[in-house]
Amino acid sequence: MSTDVFVAPSTDKLAQAVEAVESLSDQIDKKSGPPSSDDVRQLAAAVDGVRQLKRAVHREEMTEAKKYLASLGADASGPGARSTGIGSKSAWSAEAASRITKTVGAYGIKAITTGGVDVPQPVESLPVTMPVAPARVLELLINRKPLEGNVFSYLQQTRRDNAAAPVADNQVKPTSVYTFEDVEDKAKVIAHLSEAIPLRYLEDHDELRRVLSDQMAEDLYAVIEEEALLGDGTGEHFRGLSNTVGVRAQPFSGNVLQTLRKARTTLTIAGETPTAWVLNWTDVEAIDLLREDGATGGFMADIDAKIFGNLPTVGSNLVPAGTAFLGDWNQTRLYVRDAGRLDADVSGPLFDRNQFKLRYEGRFGFAVLRPAAFVAIDLAA
16 A cells, blocks of 8 residues: 555546647637537537546545555445444444545545544433443443534532422422532543554554554543543543542451441432442452352352342452442433544655554543432442
């Protein structure tokens, strides 16, 4: 693959045909009187030749674009390219390829090799439904909202005291307290670059582009998850769940199972309806391997029902071992300003060295709408 801008083989012929039409038109204009029927036939034939060559150039450019995109491992033919949502990495690549192909059709191959194109949103910007068995934290963040600008605000509920009671005639009704705070924040850029990579790798290894695009998107998802859980709110970091004032705390109590069960009771008494747990994978394993009578007894049964309340449990290495979260994940919101943009570059020093770089970035914000709907759990004795 060359770093030069692709020029269709028929381009020179098209330029010559256009010049021939202009020349013939000038000759006809210089003649006295109206053009003859022969003049009209010649001009019409010349114009028709230009049209055919334009179509040939377009076909050649699209063929070159599809060869380029074939290294993504995606079908760029259009109807077959589709997206199946979060975590569908090959589908994401296919849809990105389809959109890039359309860009090439309008602006030429240079739009891919030294420019950028908006790619399909790996993080949907509209509310979605939590899977029955969510596999990652991102699948718990189902409340999503698109942003028109970079700054956003939301109401965070800081207090909910229910004073409802039976009231006799002519008596003053009790007042329940529902306190909200107006919070302002901005979308944060999450981005990364690939290192400079030799272009010959693309020629020798067809799967490289797909691997790079998939892994760059996947790694960006992980940062969104980490920020939503652990961001400290400083600089360009989200204010994540663990650093949000008002999130309930469940200290260690007796043993891990007892502590988890008490956390569920805490939310139940508060009138909250949790939707999922998040634990470190090592803690998930330790709970799964618990035995009834020490090291020799059978594995404990009905943990899901008795302890977890049959709620989904999501394992994540992003959660520190010995820490867990339980809550109503509908009470979070992921704001999406720019769900994803993939840029490729072979210019400047990269051109001199026959290298390329990729950049993937998006802009996101995060909010905990009701901190009291969550409890942070200490699993360490």
